[in-house]
Amino acid sequence: xxxxxxxxxxxxxxxxxxxxxxxxxxxxxxxxxxxxxxxxxxxxxxxxxxxxxxxxxxxxxxxxxxxxxxxxxxxxxxxxxxxxxxxxxxxxxxxxxxxxxxxxxxxxxxxxxxxxxxxxxxxxxxxxxxxxxxxxxxxxxxxxxxxxxxxxxxxxxxxxxxxxxxxxxxxxxxxxxxxxxxxxxxxxxxxxxxxxxxxxxxxxxxxxxxxxxxxxxxxxxxxxxxxxxxxxxxxxxxxxxxxxxxxxxxxxxxxxxxxxxxxxxxxxxxxxxxxxxxxxxxxxxxxxxxxxxxxxxxxxxxxxxxxxxxxxxxxxxxxxxxxxxxxxxxxxxxxxxxxxxxxxxxxxxxxxxxxxxxxxxxxxxxxxxxxxxxxxxxxxxxxxxxxxxxxxxxxxxxxxxxxxxxxxxxxxxxxxxxxxxxxxxxxxxxxxxxxxxxxxxxxxxxxxxxxxxxxxxxxxxxxxxxxxxxxxxxxxxxxxxxxxxxxxxxxxxxxxxxxxxxxxxxxxxxxxxxxxxxxxxxxxxxxxxxxxxxxxxxxxxxxxxxxxxxxxxxxxxxxxxxxxxxxxxxxxxxxxxxxxxxxxxxxxxxxxxxxxxxxxxxxxxxxxxxxxxxxxxxxxxxxxxxxxxxxxxxxxxxxxxxxxxxxxxxxxxxxxxxxxxxxxxxxxxxxxxxxxxxxxxxxxxxxxxxxxxxxxxxxxxxxxxxxxxxxxxxxxxxxxxxxxxxxxxxxxxxxxxxxxxxxxxxxxxxxxxxxxxxxxxxxxxxxxxxxxxxxxxxxxxxxxxxxxxxxxxxxxxxxxxxxxxxxxxxxxxxxxxxxxxxxxxxxxxxxxxxxxxxxxxxxx
RNA sequence: GCGAGAGUGGCGGAACGGCAGACGCGCUGGACUUAGAAUCCAGUGGGGAGACCCGUGAGGGUUCAAAUCCCUCCUCUCGCACCA
Numbered sequence: 030x031x032x033x034x035x036x037x038x039x040x041x042x043x044x045x046x047x048x049x050x051x052x053x054x055x056x057x058x059x060x061x062x063x064x065x066x067x068x069x070x071x072x073x074x075x076x077x078x079x080x081x082x083x084x085x086x087x088x089x090x091x092x093x094x095x096x097x098x099x100x101x102x103x104x105x106x107x108x109x110x111x112x113x114x115x116x117x118x119x120x121x122x123x124x125x126x127x128x129x130x131x132x133x134x135x136x137x138x139x140x141x142x143x144x145x146x147x148x149x150x151x152x153x154x155x156x157x158x159x160x161x162x163x164x165x166x167x168x169x170x171x172x173x174x175x176x177x178x179x180x181x182x183x184x185x186x187x188x189x190x191x192x193x194x195x196x197x198x199x200x201x202x203x204x205x206x207x208x209x210x211x212x213x214x215x216x217x218x219x220x221x222x223x224x225x226x227x228x229x230x231x232x233x234x235x236x237x238x239x240x241x242x243x244x245x246x247x248x249x250x251x252x253x254x255x256x257x258x259x260x261x262x263x264x265x266x267x268x269x270x271x272x273x274x275x276x277x278x279x280x281x282x283x284x285x286x287x288x289x290x291x292x293x294x295x296x297x298x299x300x301x302x303x304x305x306x307x308x309x310x311x312x313x314x315x316x317x318x319x320x321x322x323x324x325x326x327x328x329x330x331x332x333x334x335x336x337x338x339x340x341x342x343x344x345x346x347x348x349x350x351x352x353x354x355x356x357x358x359x360x361x362x363x364x365x366x367x368x369x370x371x372x373x374x375x376x377x378x379x380x381x382x383x384x385x386x387x388x389x390x391x392x393x394x395x396x397x398x399x400x401x402x403x404x405x406x407x408x409x410x411x412x413x414x415x416x417x418x419x420x421x422x423x424x425x426x427x428x429x430x431x432x433x434x435x436x437x438x439x440x441x442x443x444x445x446x447x448x449x450x451x452x453x454x455x456x457x458x459x460x461x462x463x464x465x466x467x468x469x470x471x472x473x474x475x476x477x478x479x480x481x482x483x484x485x486x487x488x489x490x491x492x493x494x495x496x497x498x499x500x501x502x503x504x505x506x507x508x509x510x511x512x513x514x515x516x517x518x519x520x521x522x523x524x525x526x527x528x529x530x531x532x533x534x535x536x537x538x539x540x541x542x543x544x545x546x547x548x549x550x551x552x553x554x555x556x557x558x559x560x561x562x563x564x565x566x567x568x569x570x571x572x573x574x575x576x577x578x579x580x581x582x583x584x585x586x587x588x589x590x591x592x593x594x595x596x597x598x599x600x601x602x603x604x605x606x607x608x609x610x611x612x613x614x615x616x617x618x619x620x621x622x623x624x625x626x627x628x629x630x631x632x633x634x635x636x637x638x639x640x641x642x643x644x645x646x647x648x649x650x651x652x653x654x655x656x657x658x659x660x661x662x663x664x665x666x667x668x669x670x671x672x673x674x675x676x677x678x679x680x681x682x683x684x685x686x687x688x689x690x691x692x693x694x695x696x697x698x699x700x701x702x703x704x705x706x707x708x709x710x711x712x713x714x715x716x717x718x719x720x721x722x723x724x725x726x727x728x729x730x731x732x733x734x735x736x737x738x739x740x741x742x743x744x745x746x747x748x749x750x751x752x753x754x755x756x757x758x759x760x761x762x763x764x765x766x767x768x769x770x771x772x773x774x775x776x777x778x779x780x781x782x783x784x785x786x787x788x789x790x791x792x793x794x795x796x797x798x799x800x801x802x803x804x805x806x807x808x809x810x811x812x813x814x815x816x817x818x819x820x821x822x823x824x825x826x827x828x829x830x831x832x833x834x835x836x837x838x839x840x841x842x843x844x845x846x847x848x849x850x851x852x853x854x855x856x857x858x859x860x861x862x863x864x865x866x867x868x869x870x871x872x873x
Numbered sequence: 874g875c876g877a878g879a880g881u882g883g884c885g886g887a888a889c890g891g892c893a894g895a896c897g898c899g900c901u902g903g904a905c906u907u908a909g910a911a912u913c914c915a916g917u918g919g920g921g922a923g924a925c926c927c928g929u930g931a932g933g934g935u936u937c938a939a940a941u942c943c944c945u946c947c948u949c950u951c952g953c954a955c956c957a
Contacts, residue, residue, distance in 0.1 A: 244877060244952075251876090251953055258957080276957060289957090317955070350956045357957085363874095364955055436956055556952085657897070658885060664950095666885060674897050677912095684912085736887070739896035746896090749913090815892050820938045822892055860937055862891050870937045 030690050030787045034683035036647030040779040044142055052793050053147045055101055057542045064100035065543050066092040067523055067582075069551030069559070070107045070154070073133035074114055077140040079591040079629055079655075079667065080552065082639050086652045087588055087661050087732070088550045089146045093775040094728055096147075097799040103543050104147055105526040107154030108134050111162070111515045113191055113207065116448040120482050126448045127476065130157055140640070145648050145778050147795065152526045156518035161525065162450040163471030164534040165517050168566070170453060170464050171573055177223040180462065185441055187215035192484040193445045194219060196514060197438045198252070198558050206558070220452060220511070221439040224565045228253055228435040230579075231564055240584030242662070248556040254436025259420045260352060261429035263288060263329035265300075266337065272296065272329050275351030275434060279423065280415035282333050283404035284358040284379035286369065289322065289343035291353040297342055300325040313344040320345055320368045331356075332428045333419070334405060343368060351434055359394065366394035379403050380412060440562065442514040447478055447487045449512030457499035457506040466500050472508070486510040519559050520566035523549075523581060535575045549582040550661075552590075560585070586732065589664035591655075595624035595635035603634040606669075626666050637667055649777035650676040656734040656776055679780055681745055682773065686766065686784045692759060694789035698767065699760035701803075710761045711810070713751055717765035718807035720744040721800050724772045738776060744769055763788065768800040816841045817868040823850050834861040841867050 031038075047053060057063075068088035071081055092104040108130075115126035122129075134155065141148070154161060172178035186195040190210035194217065199206045224231075232253045235246045258277035265272055272288060290297055292310040301307045306323040313321050322343035329338045338356075345364060346355055359369035360376045369376060378387055382399040398412040407415055407422075423429040443452065451472045453465035465472055475494045478487045488494050488510035499506040527543045528536035560582075567581040596604040598614035598621050608615050612623075629636045642651050654675035659665040686693070705711050720740055727737035748769075753762040766788060774781035774794045785794045809830060814837060816824040824846040828837070838859055841847055851871065858870040 247877070248952060254956065256956070274957080278957080320955085345955045345957095347956065355957045362957070364957075367955095434956075553951085660886090663879095663886095668885065668898070670898050671885070678897085680912090735885095736896080739887075742896055813892080817891085817938075820891090820936095825892075858937060860891090862938095866891050866938095868891080868937055 030687060032687060034680050034780070036649065036679075036779070039783045040143070040145065040648050043779045043782045044145060047145075047147075047793070048142070048150075050793075052795060053104070054149045054151055055103060057539060058101050059542070061099070061101045063103065063543055064092075064095040064548075065103045065523075065546045066095065066548050067103075067105070067526075067546045067550070069549075069555065070109050070519070070522065071137065072109045072112055072114070073130055073137055075133050075136070077137055077144075077639050079637055079639055082144065082651060083591055083655045083661075083665065084550060084552070084588055085141065085144060085146050086655050087586070087734070088548075089144075089652075089778075090656065090728075090734060090775040091548055091550075091732065092147050093778065093795060094799065096795060097771065097775070097797060099798065103152075103526065104149060105152040105154070106141060106146070106148040106150070107152075107522060107526070108137075108156065109515065109519050109522075110134065110155050110157035111449045111512075111518055113193075113446060113448070116446055116480060117482065119448075120480050125476070126480075127157070130448075143643060143648060144639075144652070147778075151529055154522050154525050156515070156522065157448070159471045159473055160531050161522075162474075162518070164521075164525070165450040165513060166453040166465070166470050166472060167467065167534075168521065168569070169513070169517075170467060170470075172222060172569065173454075173464050175572075177226060177569065178220060179223065180218060180220050182216065182218040184214045184216050185219055187213045187217075189213060189484075191446075192482050194441055194443055196441050196516070198440075198561065199516075217443075219441050219443040220454075220509075221441050222565075224440045224562075225435060225437055227565055227568050228255070228437045229433075230568060231437075231561070234564075234579055238580060238582075238585075241582075242553075242585065242587055245553065245556045245560065245585065245587060249561055252437060252557045252561065256434050258432060258434065259423055259429050260432050261332065261356070261423055263332060263338065263356070265340070266328040266330060268327075270296070272340065272354050273352045273429075274354045274356045275432065276356055278358065278361065278416070279419035280401055280404075280407075280410075280412045281358040281361045281379055282331070282356065282419055283401075283407070284360050284377045285331055285336075285338055285356045286359060286377055287357045287365075287374050288329050288338050288340045289346045289355050289357050289365075289368070290340065291346040291348040292342050292344065293348035294342075294346075294353045296354075300327050300340060301342055302326070307342060310342055310344050316344060320364070320371060322368060322372065324372075332426070333422075339374075341368075341372075349438065350436065360391060361394055361396055363394040363396060366391070377403065440514075440565075442517060443511040444514055445484055445486045445511055446482075447474075447480055447512065449515055450474075450517065451488070451494075452509040452511055452513055454509040455497055455499060455506045456509065457502065457504060459504055460499055460501045460506075463499055463501050463506070469500070474512075486512065488512075516559060516562050520562045521570065523563070524567075524570070524576065535570075537575065540576055544576060545578050545580060546582045548584045548586065550586045550588060553587040556587075586661060588661050589659065590628040591665050591667060592626045593629050593635040593637065593667040594626050595633040596621040597624060598622075603632070605634045606637065628664075629667070637669075642672065646672055646676045647679075647779075649679055649780050653679065653738060653777050657738040658735070660735050661732055678742055678745070679777060681749075683780060683784065685745060685749065686787055689762070689766070690787045693763050693766060694787070696756075696759045696763045698764045699757065703757065703760070705757070707755055707758055709751060709753065710755075710758050713748070713753070713758070713761040713765050714806050715809065716744060716747055717768050718802045719809075721768060721772065721802040722804075722807045725799070725802070728775075734776065741769070741773055741776075770794065771797050771800055812865050814840065814864075815866045816844065816847055817866065818847070818850050819870060820868060823847060830864070832864055834864075837861050837864065837867055841869065 066088055068084050092102050096102040110130050115130045118129045119126045169178055186200050188195050188205040188210050190208045200212050203212055205212055232255055235250055256277050258275055259279050260273055260275050262271035262273050310321055322341045325340045327340045329340055331338055357365040359365040360378045361380055380399040381402045387395055401407050401410045401415045410418055420431050451474055453472045455463045457463050475491045478491055480487055495508055497506055497508050523546055525534055527539045563581050570576045596609045598604050599619050600617050601614055609621050612620055614621050654672045658671050723740045724737045727733040753759045770781045770785050782794050811827050812830050814826045814828045815822055824844050826844055854871040856871050860868045
């Protein structure tokens with residue numbers, strides 16, 4: 030055994046051996062319980078970043094722990110390999126996207142192996158390979174057959190920088206999720222997947238996702254945005270037409286004083302003669318904070334009270350939601366109130382709050398519940414009763430119906446870019462839209478293309494791709510040239526991992542054994558993107574009888590961000606941490622401005638390169654630090670001194686074993702039946718059982734790896750003080766070290782493996798069962814009794830474990846310090862807690 | 874504006890309603906060194922000579938006992954935000 034902890038040699042050695050001996054490979058075993066541990070696969074952008082390291086370190090601890098607990102653990106990894114950066118790199122540097130991508134994958138795979146992650150690489154999935162994307166196409170065809178994939182012209186989100194369309198989920202605050210450019214509206218014909226057909230189920234089964242963070246579920250529920258209400262037809266005066274509106278507040282229908290329609294509403298042209306103003310309103314569409322409208326000069330009739338209601342066109346009414354037209358109740362809706370105020374439209378109060386009087390003129394709309402007033406026969410009903418009564422009345426009269434609206438829109442998947450899955454559709458002049466027959470899959474992405482990034486699919490100009498024959502009538506036809514959104518790829522990859530066979534993507538028995546994923550780990554940025562799409566696909570695949578479960582991810586852990594302070598030099602802009610020495614810029618010596626701790630990002634250069642860290646300290650240190658510095662779901666602040674601390678800990682572990690390895694090697698383990706005489710033996714056994722217990726509970730309880738590692742540090746600190754002398758003490762010591770190494774191994778697998786062999790153990794530590802603890806031995810022999818008087822600590826006394834309340838009371842009252850505190854005072858009450866605390870309540 | 878989460882030493886962070894500050898960083902002292910680095914040992918919330926007192930964003934409350942439960946407020950972070 031080498032005296033020094035040479036992590037480079039150790040880590041390389043074991044990584045090689047683990048791979049060669051294929052110890053991470055796993056197959057089904059019906060006799061054993063399974064555990065599917067999955068981390069979100071990365072986009073092969075070039076290099077792994079610290080966020081990945083954290084994500085995968087967390088997953089690896091869980092996978093290794095569960096495996097040692099006796100589960101068959103599926104722990105796969107792959108590449109989300111289609112996407113824009115590859116194409117942009119190609120345009121910029123002239124490398125083919127495929128080469129760029131596969132080169133990156135090769136490099137990043139090496140990095141993952143260097144991290145000691147326990148993946149079964151036989152299952153590796155690369156979404157840009159035809160083996161994979163042919164199944165995207167196959168699923169698309171199935172969706173098409175079921176009417177769940179359709180083509181439609183509409184206004185879509187267009188990112189000018191990415192030169193492609195984006196789905197609604199991919200627009201964050203009006204900006205592109207990927208590049209943060211301002212998103213525009215463009216009218217295009219596009220392919221959509223009917224996720225709205227599953228809106229209700231996606232919403233309802235949120236309630237069953239007990240293992241998900243409430244925050245993510247809230248975001249999904251908000252995104253789906255269900256609201257129940259009624260649609261009502263308001264006849265238009267002098268026209269043979271009605272204006273259909275949607276409202277969730279039928280109880281306020283007697284308070285309508287105007288109507289508003291969207292400028293994009295089909296009737297807007299017909300109703301509004303002032304085309305100039307109409308165009309102006311269209312320009313102001315979705316402009317926040319501005320309310321603009323024009324009166325059309327036309328009126329509608331409120332079908333409940335026959336009142337004449339002016340019809341307006343307003344910029345704040347959305348065509349995509351409801352019917353694109355609303356009834357406006359300014360007294361009870363703040364938006365309508367502001368609009369009415371601006372255009373001096375009268376208000377009519379029809380809801381009276383229970384607990385206060387509304388003082389007119391109103392200062393703001395009253396949107397709460399109350400009692401209906403000025404509402405004809407409905408007056409006197411509560412809002413809740415009124416909603417139902419008015420809705421029933423409307424249905425009975427045949428002027429409308431109860432409806433449910435969702436904010437969720439269908440998923441637009443067409444992308445005007447090259448590096449994605451071709452949509453398997455052919456356009457024929459005679460037959461129209463013709464799906465590519467299943468037997469002709471995959472529709473291969475041609476390799477020779479001229480990439481421009483100008484907003485049109487380059488496939489259009491690849492003749493041998495574009496020109497084809499109609500599968501139905503054999504006449505010349507054209508292929509669809511848009512490719513699929515890459516979120517399609519990641520919507521089912523977790524199912525693909527289950528089947529090893531290259532030809533068969535959906536091996537039903539294997540899927541049945543492994544799925545659903547027991548623990549999914551990734552960033553919260555996918556709360557409504559990937560996670561919603563994956564849930565949707567799972568339900569679709571279930572309805573296609575490919576899978577038999579409703580939800581893909583049993584438990585979800587959203588890990589926090591990796592953060593760091595940033596540095597900015599007055600002359601040299603943002604600086605990398607290594608460009609700063611003692612608070613000064615290494616180029617000009619000027620003091621740098623230290624920015625707040627925030628997510629590591631290339632633009633602010635507040636990044637730490639995992640490769641450099643591994644080079645200097647080793648993988649085990651990096652893993653231990655990232656797991657120790659914060660609980661997994663919280664943000665982690667990178668600290669170079671913290672890394673040193675983690676490294677110091679591992680060096681201490683190494684030195685501890687080195688110091689004793691010669692005799693440890695030849696010593697047997699203490700048997701559970703061996704009589705314990707020496708105090709030290711009993712202390713060592715108590716220490717290790719205590720440690721096993723606490724580490725196990727910390728991992729089981731919400732994956733508290735930070736405290737688990739703290740326990741391991743405590744173990745090391747304490748065992749340093751023991752000098753085993755007798756044979757029994759040595760056997761106990763060996764037992765302790767051996768089990769400690771198992772406990773350490775999920776966090777720092779390489780050093781654990783190395784030391785495992787150094788103390789004479791055989792086989793791979795990953796194949797060892799997780800140690801169990803003896804409750805009796807884990808208990809402390811003596812307890813520090815805390816004695817309080819009126820809730821304040823007044824004394825601490827060491828007592829044997831297991832005293833009765835009465836004994837404790839006597840000991841406490843007999844204590845000299847306590848006696849002096851109690852002198853001359855009357856004891857009212859004595860409370861003892863679990864044999865370790867006593868509170869004596871006295872009259873002051 | 875609405876919703877969720879958070880606020881604890883110099884710092885990262887611990888604490889089933891029961892000893893606030895585990896563990897780590899940093900700092901202080903000591904040992905080993907010619908010296909340093911590394912390592913090891915000890916100490917380290919604030920005040921006070923001391924007995925003790927004060928301390929978990931602020932203020933109230935419940936309780937024998939509150940960082941933890943309840944109410945009001947402040948600050949920060951993250952979602953949502955013309956969805957009728």
